[in-house]
Amino acid sequence: MTEHSLTKEIIEVLRKAPSVALFSHVSPDGDCLGSMLALGLALETMGKKVAFFNPDRVPEALTFLPGSDRIQQLLPNPLPEVLVFTDCTDLKRVTLTPGNLGDSIVVNIDHHISNQRFGKFNWVDDKASACAEVCLTLIKQLGVLMDKDIATNLYTGIVTDSGCFQYSNTTANTHRLTAELIETGLDLTMIHHHLFDQKPLAQVKLLQAALNTLELYADGQLAVMTLTLEDFRQSGAVQEHSEGLVNHARSIQGVEAAVLLKEVGPQEIKGGFRSNLWFDVNKVAAQFGGGGHKRAAGCTMKVSLTEAKKQVIRAIEEGLIVGRAH
Amino acid sequence: MTEHSLTKEIIEVLRKAPSVALFSHVSPDGDCLGSMLALGLALETMGKKVAFFNPDRVPEALTFLPGSDRIQQLLPNPLPEVLVFTDCTDLKRVTLTPGNLGDSIVVNIDHHISNQRFGKFNWVDDKASACAEVCLTLIKQLGVLMDKDIATNLYTGIVTDSGCFQYSNTTANTHRLTAELIETGLDLTMIHHHLFDQKPLAQVKLLQAALNTLELYADGQLAVMTLTLEDFRQSGAVQEHSEGLVNHARSIQGVEAAVLLKEVGPQEIKGGFRSNLWFDVNKVAAQFGGGGHKRAAGCTMKVSLTEAKKQVIRAIEEGLIVGRAH
Structure with a gap:
């Protein structure tokens, strides 16, 4: 499947689905939660019913992420027709097995080179500094108008997984996408305070x-x-x-x-x-x-x-x- | 003077000048040196004779900046017709007085709101995270093809003065300009190593x-x-x-x-x-x-x-x- 037709198919699957469940990995970080929440909030603006799943509780430092209070530690029952995984190399990272997923269509969105392509559709861009970069591209192609809540989630994904733009996975595209996010009116001071100024005393x-x-x-x-x-x-x-x-x-x-x-x-x-x-x-x-x-x-x-x-x-x-x- | 005509005049002055001296402030940092060196190297590609001045020695951590070995602590003699100051709020920051400048045309490029407008031409953009942002805009308007050496200097200016894109002076434009710099093939790993991994043991x-x-x-x-x-x-x-x-x-x-x-x-x-x-x-x-x-x-x-x-x-x-x- 070419990259172009893959994107087209994923967009079609998501457009058609009346409800979608989104999944992120254990020991959640800024990128898996930010990616999942951003994509879910974007799908909601398209009128879909959305559920968020993570096996663990949201770390306190990330509870500022818009939508994070809606993340469940129980699988949605019944499972919707379409399941989207963000930033997960394999199902084990979500403490799931194929048996848990029934007949649902699995869309797998990631940036890890080691991704196990466990979905029916697998959009894995290992050149992206963060899964949030891939999600931003997808959200734009879905035609969703970027708002501050979606942007806050995506920015958090990028800034945490790129090590504040210092890791070698940072590219020109990382900065261009970040510029688009900032233009939605992001409160960078608030975000940076939550991410970088909340060190536990024990640490x-x-x-x-x-x-x-x-x-x-x-x-x-x-x-x-x-x-x-x-x-x-x-x-x-x-x-x-x-x-x-x-x-x-x-x-x-x-x-x-x-x-x-x-x-x-x-x-x-x-x-x-x-x-x-x-x-x-x-x-x-x-x-x-x-x-x-x-x-x-x-x-x-x-x-x-x-x-x-x-x-x-x-x-x-x-x-x-x-x-x-x- | 409108912003547009100011830029036009500065470009005309720089185009005409056969030789230019560039100045940066005491206790030099990544932005004043990066801005000065980038602009000087750009002017050199236009065929101009260029001299660099700083009252202090280049800090060891910044000696990787291309051109930094050419910075002099003595005023060029005779002074060229055009003098460019980067990142300097006033002449005192360069340990100079108006008497030191003779009849030369002074171009003052900065981003500090407190800039004293001591030049004949003063391009002060207090919305810029770094003076290097202003210099990049100027270099593009001079029609100079950005190379890796110029970009290394400008990137260093931006990344140091914006606190790795964490300070509140960071804008969408900061990231867009950074993307352009990275596209010249910057060695980000090398730059970050010099800037962030050289802490003195005493510190x-x-x-x-x-x-x-x-x-x-x-x-x-x-x-x-x-x-x-x-x-x-x-x-x-x-x-x-x-x-x-x-x-x-x-x-x-x-x-x-x-x-x-x-x-x-x-x-x-x-x-x-x-x-x-x-x-x-x-x-x-x-x-x-x-x-x-x-x-x-x-x-x-x-x-x-x-x-x-x-x-x-x-x-x-x-x-x-x-x-x-x-």
């Missing part, structure tokens, strides 16, 4: 604990931080609060590789590795039975924190020396 | 010291951090390394007002105040002989750090109670 305390352990090795090319179970307990933090902390080490001048080692149980350490320009942290993670990408990888080690730290520093120091020699 | 250590003092008051609405002279000494940090630290306190969930108190001398405390949505920190700063804006203000207090903290907390707690009552 800031965890950063404090991590920074207190910061050490540099290999002439400042390697930065290492650690977190003990006690740090999590004292700060009242949960595992997800440590996400992104390693970047505080990675962004130090002169640092090429950064590591955060977290004690998640007795003799159980999770390692998070990042690099900046050339060092392959995927290779290091692989040495410890983990994996990922060249610039971001992780592993789990069944040793003490002290031992994990020693082993990881040795492995990375060796890699840095070998790498530099080339 | 990170200062953050650590500040976080270790973090305390919440007024039911979590007020966050306070302090830095002693000893903290600066131990971390090897200078005053400018503390810039922006207060935002780590401001962005905590539930916090409306945030304070960083820095000991800058014996019995001499600098207070930095920020607020999120409604609290007027300007009023608080004014109580201590300082000032600023509603959401960002500062003051200097001639007391001990302990005393300053006590006084500031009391003043803000009172303001929070009064504000809430309304």
